[in-house]
Amino acid sequence: MRTRGAILLANIVTGLALGFTVANIGYGDYAELNRMFTFQDLRMFYSFAGAVVIIVCAFALLRVRRTPGRIHAGVVPGAVLFGTGWAISGGCPAIPITQVASGYLPALVTIAGVTVGIRLCRWANARYFHLDRGSCGL
Amino acid sequence: MSTYWPWWAGAAGLALVTINYTLVTDRSFGVSSAWDRVLHWRNERRLERMDEEFADDQALAEALAVATAEHFGTAAGTSTVPQLPYGEPQPSEADTEPAASEGPAATSLRPAPLITQAALLVSIFIGGWIAAVTSGRFRIRYDMGPGFKELVTANPITMIALLFVGGVLVGFGTRLAGGCNSGHGLNGCGRLRPVSIVATAVFFGTAVVVSFLLWKVI
Numbered sequence: 001m002r003t004r005g006a007i008l009l010a011n012i013v014t015g016l017a018l019g020f021t022v023a024n025i026g027y028g029d030y031a032e033l034n035r036m037f038t039f040q041d042l043r044m045f046y047s048f049a050g051a052v053v054i055i056v057c058a059f060a061l062l063r064v065r066r067t068p069g070r071i072h073a074g075v076v077p078g079a080v081l082f083g084t085g086w087a088i089s090g091g092c093p094a095i096p097i098t099q100v101a102s103g104y105l106p107a108l109v110t111i112a113g114v115t116v117g118i119r120l121c122r123w124a125n126a127r128y129f130h131l132d133r134g135s136c137g138l
Numbered sequence: 139m140s141t142y143w144p145w146w147a148g149a150a151g152l153a154l155v156t157i158n159y160t161l162v163t164d165r166s167f168g169v170s171s172a173w174d175r176v177l178h179w180r181n182e183r184r185l186e187r188m189d190e191e192f193a194d195d196q197a198l199a200e201a202l203a204v205a206t207a208e209h210f211g212t213a214a215g216t217s218t219v220p221q222l223p224y225g226e227p228q229p230s231e232a233d234t235e236p237a238a239s240e241g242p243a244a245t246s247l248r249p250a251p252l253i254t255q256a257a258l259l260v261s262i263f264i265g266g267w268i269a270a271v272t273s274g275r276f277r278i279r280y281d282m283g284p285g286f287k288e289l290v291t292a293n294p295i296t297m298i299a300l301l302f303v304g305g306v307l308v309g310f311g312t313r314l315a316g317g318c319n320s321g322h323g324l325n326g327c328g329r330l331r332p333v334s335i336v337a338t339a340v341f342f343g344t345a346v347v348v349s350f351l352l353w354k355v356i
């Protein structure tokens with residue numbers, strides 16, 4: 001059932017559906033994003049929160065295993081950096097991809113920044129942070 | 139009038155994507171994790187080859203610890219094998235946790251193959267392109283839209299600089315926190331993982347504060 005082919009197919013279907021859904025919700029639109037974060041229009045926030053509620057209920061009904069997750073030292077500072085970058089650039093790791101796909105060519109720069117940041121995290125963790133699993137790709 | 143989906147359609151779409159992936163693969167997906175693994179593909183391929191070579195659970199864990207210590211400069215003798223605070227396998231990372239039904243420990247620690255992560259990123263692009271074309275929103279543009287111009291900057295050079303810096307913060311921050319909207323936000327919060335709930339609350343809260351600063355102050 002969970003063969004390499006099945007996992008590959010699931011990732012392709014998930015990517016297509018995620019890109020289609022995220023773009024149609026409007027996460028790639030900077031004005032819409034700012035309106036959500038400044039509570040002028042909560043439509044996109046309700047989309048996200050509504051999805052989480054549905055997933056929680058579905059996982060409970062389907063008895064999907066709850067996995068433990070240690071709140072490691074990188075969680076809060078990492079989330080602060082991510083939130084800042086998201087509000088400035090309008091992109092989380094998936095959004096710049098859909099922005100480029102929608103014709104926003106400057107989002108290629110955001111993608112370049114994301115790739116630099118991800119590589120920088122592993123390098124900085126090995127050299128300075130020495131955080132354990134759950135952070136910087138470990 | 140907005141051409142975007144109503145909130146309930148977006149919620150249903152995101153939930154279906156997440157639930158379907160979990161049921162089909164017994165894993166969680168994370169876009170920042172996929173980026174991370176694709177960008178470090180040489181190391182990931184090496185780990186995958188080692189994974190295939192070692193059938194014995196303990197040998198695999200020890201070999202991974204040694205390889206990780208060599209690659210990342212971790213102090214010799216420091217094990218990177220996960221602690222087991224709850225008496226069950228710890229997920230290899232926030233975005234790729236296994237399920238209990240996966241079977242033996244070695245199998246359950248195995249993340250999705252690298253090629254599937256590359257396929258996920260490419261598929262997001264194609265999905266986004268289909269959405270833009272079918273909704274009539276696709277247009278080649280050299281700016282980030284009127285919202286960015288009004289709220290952040292209309293200067294192209296400043297725009298490029300801010301997008302790059304913002305991207306670096308996103309890339310660095312998501313990996314430091316161990317996940318992004320999909321890994322922590324949808325999959326992690328959906329599983330009620332405390333670490334994901336904390337991360338999601340903090341990155342949403344921070345984005346709210348920064349957005350208010352951009353809107354009202356700057």
